[in-house]
Amino acid sequence: MGAMLIKRGGARFRFRKAGRAPRTPGRYHGCAAVLSTKHGKEVVVAPPLKALLGLAVQVPAGLDTDTLGTFTGEVERVGTPLEVAARKARLGMDAAGLSLGLASEGSFGPDPRVPFAPLHHELMVFVDDRLQIQVVEQMTTHRTNYEHITAASFADLGDFLDRAGFPSHAVVVRPNAGLKTWPPHKGLRTVEALQAALRECASASRDGLARVETDMRAHMNPSRLAVIRRLAFRLGRRLLRRCPACETPGWGVVEVVKGLPCAECGHPTGLVGELVAACPLCTHRANRPRYDGRRAAPARDCPYCNP
Ligand SMILES: [Zn+2]
Ligand SMILES: [Zn+2]
Incomplete structure (x- = not known):
């Protein structure tokens, strides 16, 4: 028993010495960076960057990144995903008064090369004002639930909710036609709330149909959150090079x-x-x-x- 413990300790020591961690503390060790998000991305972004770089990630209170565009279309996104992410990072840096900033931006749509396959593109940017640099990592994946359907009633949804990963993944409901300004019901995670929203939106819509969409906001979509986590690891490793x-x-x-x-x-x-x-x-x-x-x-x- 005792011998085993010593052996384990030795193994751990060798692992540390062989080192996946940097031999000298990286440039960002002990620094703080601001992550611009109002959708809880810090849960998956902060731990990788802390572990890899010793960088502390903080989120400024009351930051509204929706002014730069929303998935549900109330505010249109202007510019490329990189431009939007960089603007978002800047927003947080200004609010927190820090020279290091982070933001991620997701885009979803059909894959032009694979018919009927939805594609998720996620981009993460790191801004360092002292060095005057911007470092970008990105990732594309088919592992997304991105989809929408039109339905007159709950029964019309068929197996859509299974494909959407409901209720661990939330959905958004709005009238299908004629009511562009109608506020969408977002973040629906219970059958009751979904049914009520569906009834309301279907009867309000010109064609009697509700449009049900997957909610792509990070805190409502564990699949997207998993991608952001992997991207944070990639960015951390890149900042070590x-x-x-x-x-x-x-x-x-x-x-x-x-x-x-x-x-x-x-x-x-x-x-x-x-x-x-x-x-x-x-x-x-x-x-x-x-x-x-x-x-x-x-x-x-x-x-x-x-x-
Ligand atoms: Zn050939
Ligand atoms: Zn260089």
């Missing part, structure tokens, strides 16, 4: 280059051939191989072998 030229944190992949050569004929295909890593501050860039190590594309993806 320094530029080989100027040592600024945030070195990482900024774009992909297509043209992975065909295994049969060597012709460039539409698949990603290389990744380009760059520094958020200086002009240093470097090409690197794909994460999966693939150096050739199958002939079926080749425009010559499989036109």
Whole structure:
């Protein structure tokens, strides 16, 4: 028993020494960053950044990020997701008076490459005003419940609620036609509340139908929250990587280059051939191989072998 305990302690010590944690405390150790959210994202963003960087994440009270756009369309989002996320981070930094800020922005829609598959794109930005840098990580996934349906009654919903992950994932209900200014019922998580909203919106709608949507706000959507958590880990690891030229944190992949050569004929295909890593501050860039190590594309993806 005693020997086992010693062995365990030794193993832990070796693990620490081999170190996934940085050998020297990173630049952001002991610092505080503000996360601009009114939807509880700190629950999944703060722990990874604390563990990886020693960075404390705080949320300013009373911040209203809805002024920059809402999923339910009352306020239209203006600009690219990165522009919106950067503006959101700035909002929190100004409110908290901090030079470090974070924000994430989600976009949902049909995948142009896969029919009927909804796509979730999430982007997270880290702003450091002292270094004058902006570091971005992003992720796309099909693992989302994003969907909507029109229904005259609760029975019309069929298995929509199962696909939506209701009630752990909330839904939004509004009239389907003719009432753009009608305030949507958001965050519905009980059958009773959903039924009442459905009745009200269906009878108010010109076509007698209610529109039922998945609620994509982070605190109402555990699937989205899981993606934001993974993104926070990615961002944390990226902030540990320094530029080989100027040592600024945030070195990482900024774009992909297509043209992975065909295994049969060597012709460039539409698949990603290389990744380009760059520094958020200086002009240093470097090409690197794909994460999966693939150096050739199958002939079926080749425009010559499989036109
Ligand atoms: Zn080929
Ligand atoms: Zn650099």
